[in-house]
Amino acid sequence: MFGTPQIQGYWRKLESKNNNPKFVSKVSVVKFEDLKKACIKKNEFYLKSFIKKIYNGEAFIIRNASKKNLKEVVLKLAKNYDKKQRPSFRKMLDGTPNFHRIYDKEITKKYSLYAIKHSYFFYNWNIKSKLEKKLKDGVYRHWRYIKFLAGNGLYRYEKNIPSDGQIDRLQIVNYPKGGGELRDHVDPRKNQRIVSGLIMSKIGEDFKSGGFYFRDKNNKKMNIESKLEIGDSVIFYGSIVHGVDKVDKNLKLNWKSYDSRWFIGMFVNDSNHVKNRITAKDLTGSIKIKKSMNK
Numbered sequence: 001m002f003g004t005p006q007i008q009g010y011w012r013k014l015e016s017k018n019n020n021p022k023f024v025s026k027v028s029v030v031k032f033e034d035l036k037k038a039c040i041k042k043n044e045f046y047l048k049s050f051i052k053k054i055y056n057g058e059a060f061i062i063r064n065a066s067k068k069n070l071k072e073v074v075l076k077l078a079k080n081y082d083k084k085q086r087p088s089f090r091k092m093l094d095g096t097p098n099f100h101r102i103y104d105k106e107i108t109k110k111y112s113l114y115a116i117k118h119s120y121f122f123y124n125w126n127i128k129s130k131l132e133k134k135l136k137d138g139v140y141r142h143w144r145y146i147k148f149l150a151g152n153g154l155y156r157y158e159k160n161i162p163s164d165g166q167i168d169r170l171q172i173v174n175y176p177k178g179g180g181e182l183r184d185h186v187d188p189r190k191n192q193r194i195v196s197g198l199i200m201s202k203i204g205e206d207f208k209s210g211g212f213y214f215r216d217k218n219n220k221k222m223n224i225e226s227k228l229e230i231g232d233s234v235i236f237y238g239s240i241v242h243g244v245d246k247v248d249k250n251l252k253l254n255w256k257s258y259d260s261r262w263f264i265g266m267f268v269n270d271s272n273h274v275k276n277r278i279t280a281k282d283l284t285g286s287i288k289i290k291k292s293m294n295k
């Protein structure tokens with residue numbers, strides 16, 4: 001039986017003997033149902049092979065990780081929040097409400113990671129409406145198995161509140177046409193190891209250019225957006241450099257349009273109750289990348 005303790009031990013063994021992957025080595029496609037089946041059956045051979053590939057720098061597109069109609073939920077929630085709330089900011093403390101925030105060129109300067117985006121933040125203790133429950137159910141049908149694969153078990157952190165230290169946070173992200181972007185960065189591995197996000201738009205239909213990329217071994221961008229379908233997820237080890245190229249950069253930036261690139265990020269965050277919180281690290285610029293990735 002290859003359960004959570006064994007998976008955690010296998011990860012630690014790999015991480016103790018090898019350097020964290022710096023760049024993506026390969027991008028492969030697997031069916032969500034196949035991964036789910038292996039997790040449920042605790043298939044040791046399959047899971048060890050999958051974990052080793054991830055730690056060696058391979059990224060995976062998980063086909064049909066969510067139902068395609070989850071996009072309708074995403075758009076309805078975004079429109080509801082835009083209508084009922086002004087953009088704001090809330091620290092991750094006990095009782096924090098759901099909120100949304102626009103990261104424009106001025107706001108993003110306050111953060112360690114440069115991004116032009118409109119984000120909508122959801123916490124499990126606030127999930128009450130039918131739409132919010134549909135969002136949670138649509139995300140967790142996939143995310144629980146990624147957590148299991150990362151050695152956390154299916155339900156760890158799911159019921160936590162900020163004073164517990166680590167919390168689950170769902171983030172709907174709109175990268176607007178006219179320059180929505182997320183620059184080179186890596187994500188913290190302290191709480192989750194594997195980065196995972198759900199694709200809610202299709203290039204060529206919702207937007208024409210830009211989108212998700214990795215850095216390869218030559219430090220060149222590998223844009224994989226054309227390989228992605230609505231409902232897919234992309235998973236990889238958090239130390240691999242990645243980002244979002246400017247979406248339809250030749251157009252005028254339009255914050256009010258919902259016809260853009262949409263994404264759902266799922267993160268286990270250190271709350272603001274944690275001293276010396278670990279957050280994503282901006283690695284903009286190839287020289288900076290090479291220095292930082294040697295840690």
